[in-house]
Amino acid sequence: MKNRRYTANSDYTVVDRSPLQLVPGDVVTPGPEDQSWPGWVWVTSADRRGSYVPAEVIEAKGDGTAVVKQAFSARDLSVTRGESVEALREVRGWLWCRNAAGEEGWLPEFVLVQPD
Secondary structure, eight states: OOEEEEEEEEOOOOOOOOOEEOTTEEEEEEEOOOOTTTTTEEEEOSSSOOEEEEEGGGGESSSSSSSOSEEEEEEBBOBBBTEEEEEEEETTEEEEOOOSSSSSEEGGGEEEEEEO
């Protein structure tokens, strides 16, 4: 995906101030898939913190656990209506964005519009 500029069409406020950070080789316990966001699976880390991650980030080991295949940060990005952000990548309805201050995090597609 080529980086694109978007404008927030509504406010979006981050709730989790300590987001889950995963690195390759971490072992997690997978849970259910998110019904609203197909392809996002709930995982619980060894320190009992949880988050939804894209299914392609993990690989089931067959014993009720999964290994993390690629680094993943569950950090969301707060925006205010009218704020401009740069989308760096898209994964299953969510965009990893950078704001003018250089902060990065996930935003759901429905919060953003691409200017003409």
